[in-house]
Amino acid sequence: MSTQLALEIRDLSLSYGVVRAVEDVNLNIEQGRLVGIIGPNGAGKSTLIKAIAGAKDPDHGTIRIVGETGRAGRRKLTYVPQRGAVDWDFPISAEGVVRQGRFGGLGLLRRFGKADRRAVQDALDAVAMTSLKDRQIGELSGGQQQRVFLARALAQGGEVFLMDEPFAGVDAATEKAIMAVLRELRDAGKTVLVVHHDLVTVADYFDEIVLLNRTTVAHGPTSRVFTPENMRATYGGHLAIFDAQSQIEAVE
Numbered sequence: 001m002s003t004q005l006a007l008e009i010r011d012l013s014l015s016y017g018v019v020r021a022v023e024d025v026n027l028n029i030e031q032g033r034l035v036g037i038i039g040p041n042g043a044g045k046s047t048l049i050k051a052i053a054g055a056k057d058p059d060h061g062t063i064r065i066v067g068e069t070g071r072a073g074r075r076k077l078t079y080v081p082q083r084g085a086v087d088w089d090f091p092i093s094a095e096g097v098v099r100q101g102r103f104g105g106l107g108l109l110r111r112f113g114k115a116d117r118r119a120v121q122d123a124l125d126a127v128a129m130t131s132l133k134d135r136q137i138g139e140l141s142g143g144q145q146q147r148v149f150l151a152r153a154l155a156q157g158g159e160v161f162l163m164d165e166p167f168a169g170v171d172a173a174t175e176k177a178i179m180a181v182l183r184e185l186r187d188a189g190k191t192v193l194v195v196h197h198d199l200v201t202v203a204d205y206f207d208e209i210v211l212l213n214r215t216t217v218a219h220g221p222t223s224r225v226f227t228p229e230n231m232r233a234t235y236g237g238h239l240a241i242f243d244a245q246s247q248i249e250a251v252e
């Protein structure tokens with residue numbers, strides 16, 4: 001139902017041993033939004049999206065995805081982890097990776113059918129990787145690997161897409177191509193959450209942003225939330241702000 005929230009997070013906290021990585025996060029995201037998750041290193045961005053994806057159990061709190069919790073909710077979700085979190089030496093072709101996106105939808109007795117082959121082909125086309133589909137993934141550039149990852153997500157489908165730093169280590173052309181696909185998903189009514197580092201592109205890329213530093217510092221339309229004041233509150237001193245050009249850059 002279109003009135004349902006894409007994502008509803010209540011009182012979410014997660015720890016690694018004694019380190020509280022995410023604390024008391026409350027968040028409502030409406031459907032059909034392209035959302036940036038922004039915050040300094042170690043702010044808990046990856047941890048938060050791992051929790052949403054079900055890859056990390058929370059200490060407490062609830063996560064509802066298009067109205068559903070647990071497995072039913074996760075069936076509506078597609079998670080694209082950081083490229084660095086994947087073993088690219090695994091012997092599989094680009095097409096093989098994209099086909100993996102369809103396996104979750106295969107019942108025990110169902111074969112990989114015409115619709116699956118079509119979805120894989122369409123996904124490879126969407127990211128302009130059809131000509132390299134037989135290439136081993138270890139022999140692709142970083143940007144090409146990221147395109148293949150995105151194609152797998154497209155083949156999988158779903159209502160909510162979680163992307164952990166999709167632009168890390170990719171060239172400008174690939175970044176543009178990925179952004180075009182993410183905008184198409186949004187325009188088709190999907191919800192896309194992107195962990196993002198480049199503050200220069202935030203205003204151009206995202207309808208709304210979540211500023212995170214362990215907990216949500218601010219959330220809302222980018223035009224309202226992406227202010228020097230909020231950015232200072234999120235990044236502390238690690239920020240250089242050039243008010244004259246309205247540019248904000250993180251200082252590592």
Ligand SMILES: Nc1ncnc2c1ncn2[C@@H]1O[C@H](COP(=O)(O)OP(=O)(O)OP(=O)(O)O)[C@@H](O)[C@H]1O
Binds near residue numbers: 019020
């Ligand atoms: N596997 C782990 N074991 C222990 N602590 C961890 C682990 N993963 C993350 N942490 C800690 O949890 C906190 C949040 O980490 P997380 O990776 O979620 O941050 P992030 O915002 O995604 O950072 P970055 O921008 O650097 O990728 C950090 O203090 C980090 O050191």
